[in-house]
Amino acid sequence: MSFQKLDPNALDAILDKTMESINTSKSKLFEIGEHSHEEYQELNEQLLLLKEELNTVQKLRETRLHEDRIARAELVKISKNFHNYGEPVIRRAYEQASEAQIKLSISLEKETRLKDHIASIENRISSVRKTSDKAESFMSQISTVLSFLGGELRQYGEAIEDAKRKQEYGLRIIEAQEEERKRLSREIHDGPAQVLANVLLRSQLIERIYEKKGKDEAFKEIKDMRSLIEDALSEVRRLIYDLRPMALDDLGLIPTLLKYLNRVDERSNASITFEYYEGIQRMHVRLEAAIFRLVQEAVQNAIKHAEASKIHVDLNLDGDKIVVTIQDNGIGFDVNVRKDQSFGLLGMKERVGLLNGTIKVDSTPKKGTYILIRIPIHEQEGV
Structure with a gap:
């Protein structure tokens, strides 16, 4: 079929149906990407809290280990000179050693559970990030197709005589635009967006830090956040300059x-x-x-x-x-x-x-x- 015999109205109808179907898929991909982003934020917050808890448990485990060593040493001392101690002293030494061992076992078990939980969440974060990246990649490809179908193909179809060159040139323009948008999106996501997300998470922990470690540590956290915000502002200014000096x-x-x-x-x-x-x-x-x-x-x-x-x-x-x-x-x-x-x-x-x-x-x-x-x-x- 030659280009001269194509019915523009029929072509428009085909394009409209195609674009409607593609737009539906794009909306679903957007929902997947947004859900993944929300889950990513929630998992990061959980991970931060779990790591704090693990740090506390590890310190407690060190204390329990020290107590267990002291109790064991006392038991060894009594065992070597068994006849020099009365029954109450011997019973108390055995009870203290047993209690210290139980407390140490509980701490070790809790530490293991926390480490497993942290590893599980880190794996989940990696999976969610991959899903989000794939959704973003697919949306970028869909945007390229939609731009071509709804823009260059519809607007310049009759103006360019050489159909093959028209398609190549139009697609390259769109690809260049989409690549630039993708680059800016990635820079904003990896730069200011990540910093602001980190600031948000850390701001939620300031009250907890104040309660647990005092105002000096809380003010130190605020100063670190200020530095992060300054870095984000500098990055935003650079992006603005790249768009138009x-x-x-x-x-x-x-x-x-x-x-x-x-x-x-x-x-x-x-x-x-x-x-x-x-x-x-x-x-x-x-x-x-x-x-x-x-x-x-x-x-x-x-x-x-x-x-x-x-x-x-x-x-x-x-x-x-x-x-x-x-x-x-x-x-x-x-x-x-x-x-x-x-x-x-x-x-x-x-x-x-x-x-x-x-x-x-x-x-x-x-x-x-x-x-x-x-x-x-x-x-x-x-x-």
């Missing part, structure tokens, strides 16, 4: 690029240099954001894919155009051969095209890559 709105393109490139230079093995024309003024926010993302994409490609050790970025003016060049000494590639890595460049070309600009890419295997971008400034002011 606030300096871009406040200070403009040049200072934001300086800050970004310095940070990349410090955290990577590549040496980055940045030159710019000091006469560049503030531009439309859309243009500044686009140039920042273009430089960001080119620099990341040079580091991750080209394995470059040197990267040079230059911003200049040519009449009414902003000119951006990014050059690296990486492994390069054949511009005539389409590869998976070229998806980043394809996205850059799309972005430049939306701004009525031009982009030129020169690259040779083992000789590095040179990117030249020219974008008209004044055409963006009315946008």
Whole structure:
């Protein structure tokens, strides 16, 4: 069947039914994930309390062991000089030894039960975590399918003539978006969310610590919690900067690029240099954001894919155009051969095209890559 003979209404009906079924599955997966998360929190709280109890029991066991040793020593002493002691003393020694042994056995048994219980809960926590991770992974895959069915396939179906390329390009965009969302979700879950969960659990124990160990230990716990909260706040600020550097709105393109490139230079093995024309003024926010993302994409490609050790970025003016060049000494590639890595460049070309600009890419295997971008400034002011 050709694409020209497809009935759009029939396709929409099929998509609607498919999406309804997938959404039902997604809701069930969400419920499983939420239930697993709640169970995970409850199990962690139980584990914390059990470990405290185990610590108390282990200290008591040491006391019982010491008492048992003393009672046994006294019994040995009396046995060696049996005729020197009266019946009451001998009976009391045997009773004390028996009582000490019973108390020690009870402590050891309780310690064993607690250790078994802790191991059981730790195994359960591991199982619940795996279930939660699987549910999250499946939901991410379902989101990718739903985004494609309800977005690109429905919206751009008639606009792109090459169906195979349309599908590949649309899916890659969605996958990139979903991967970014998944990365942010994982960072928030493993960073601020875990810290806040830990703060919540520890806050519930402060009253218990105050009652058992006094106010000094309770205040120490509060100080530790404050440090955790500060770490979480720092992590949240970093995530916000990754989403959109606030300096871009406040200070403009040049200072934001300086800050970004310095940070990349410090955290990577590549040496980055940045030159710019000091006469560049503030531009439309859309243009500044686009140039920042273009430089960001080119620099990341040079580091991750080209394995470059040197990267040079230059911003200049040519009449009414902003000119951006990014050059690296990486492994390069054949511009005539389409590869998976070229998806980043394809996205850059799309972005430049939306701004009525031009982009030129020169690259040779083992000789590095040179990117030249020219974008008209004044055409963006009315946008």
